[in-house]
Amino acid sequence: MTATTQGGAPGWESRPYLRIATEEAYAPQEVLDEYRKILDSGDADPGFVSLMGYFLGSEHPQPRSVMEKISSLGESRLQDMDATGIDKQVLALTAPGTQVLDVATAKWAAELTNDRLAEAVAAHPDRYAALAAVGFEDSSSAIAELDRAVNTLGLKGLIANSHVKGRYLDHPDFFPIxxxxxxxxxxxxxxxxxxxxDVIKPWQEAGLDGAVWGFAAETGLHLLRMITSGLFDRLPNLRVVCGHLGEGLPFFMSRIDHMHAKQVASGRYEAIKPLNQRPSEYLKSHIWLTTSGMPWEPAISFTRQVVGADRVMYAMDYPYQFVAQEVADxxxxxxxxxxxxxxxxxxxERVFKL
Structure with missing residues (x-):
């Protein structure tokens, strides 16, 4: 297959592959408006204020550009894709997703988002695929919405914007979803x-709570909790994708295995039990990683080496990290x-069945 999309660098037009970007953000304007209401309430979680207070409140050109781009599913997004040689985006509701909304609003936001995404995919099937949102605090409606999104709307997976008001996906409440x-x-x-x-305080006071390091700490913890809790042993068919080259976990695989084995042997923690395989092996059997925000050859090559080349796929992280040179790199x-x-x-194509 030869790509036909014209990019912004010499030779892109003749490459033998399509560029499918697999962590690309979207939010309906109505959901952004709900985020503004939470900010205006004066009673929002400090992490939410750190994230959306910046993107919805800053006058700096960078966050303003992100917010202008993130709610578009039409020509402006397609033009940005063409300008950087991206053939297809896998779209998903941006952080913090439904996780900060009350149960009823989360259900509404998920349905609205999924309908909009399905419409965009139907209008541009060669350019878009999409993942489903759900409201995680009501498992019955979440399961029904996921079924509708996959079997009726044709969406290709489930987006989980990490913790749900401080609870992680290893919590029993989320098991049915x-x-x-x-x-x-x-x-x-x-x-x-x-x-x-309050966990965010030491990160925020140093200016390290966002993508610079806080996101990796938060989501790396989340993914490791899923592994060490035995979640993948209880759900052997569960498949997880994680961006940013696994949020640092590949670099720590040997140490995690060593320390996990010592903790199992000592019985130090009630939460740490024997697993069917070493923690690192779940990164090779149940988990796929993307390069979103991590366009650095040494890191990509190392990650491919330790988890397997078949576990690492391309992503851009549009519109948060929208840099043409990173595609060329x-x-x-x-x-x-x-x-x-x-x-x-x-x-x-294999993981998302595109």
Whole structure:
């Protein structure tokens, strides 16, 4: 297959693969308006204020540009994709998603988002695919909405914008939703959110609570909790995708395995029990990683080496990290054409059934 989309760098028009970007953000304007109401209430979680207070309140050109782009599913987004040689985006509701909304509003926001995404996919099937949102605090309606989104609307997975008001997906309340995703054979995309409650304070006072490091700390913790809780042993068909090259976990695989084994042997923590395999092996058996926000060859090559090249796929992180040079940098990765076909296209097609 030869790509036909014209990008902004020489040679893109003749590449032997499609570029499928797999962590690309969207939010309906109505959901952004709900976020503004929470901010205006004066009673919002500090992490939410850190995140959406900046993007919805700052006059700086960068956050203003992000907010202008994030609610578009039409020509402006397609033009940005063309300008950077992105053939297809896998769209999903941006952080903090439904997680900060009350139960009724979360249900409404998920349905609205899924309908809008399905309409965009129907209008541009060669350019878009999408993941479903649900309201996580009501498992029965979440399961019904996920089923509708997948089986009626044709969406390709479930977006989970990390913790739900301080609770993580290893909590028993969320098991039925994850079980439904496994039964539907669709992946769960675990996406960062800001640290919850007072936990954010030491990060925020140093200016390190967002994408610079706080997101990795929060979402790396979340993914590791899912692993060490035995969630994947109880749901062997559950598939998870995580961005930013696994939020640092690949670098710590050996240490995590070593310390987990010592904790199991000592019985130090009630939460740490024996698993069917070493914690690192779940990164090779149940979890896929994307390069969103991490367009750095040494990190990409290391991650491919330790979890397997078939576990690492391309993502841009549009519109938060929308840099044409980063696409060119990943085009220049020192891999064969066959490896690049898989990296940019094949893995995404298999994982999301595109």
């Amino acid at each position: 994850l079980e439904a995703a496994a039964d539907l054979d669709v992946p769960v995309y675990l996406h960062p959110q800001t640290l919850p409650g 990943q085009d220049a990765l020192p891999y064969s054409d066959g490896e690049k076909v898989d990296f940019f296209q094949g893995i995404a």
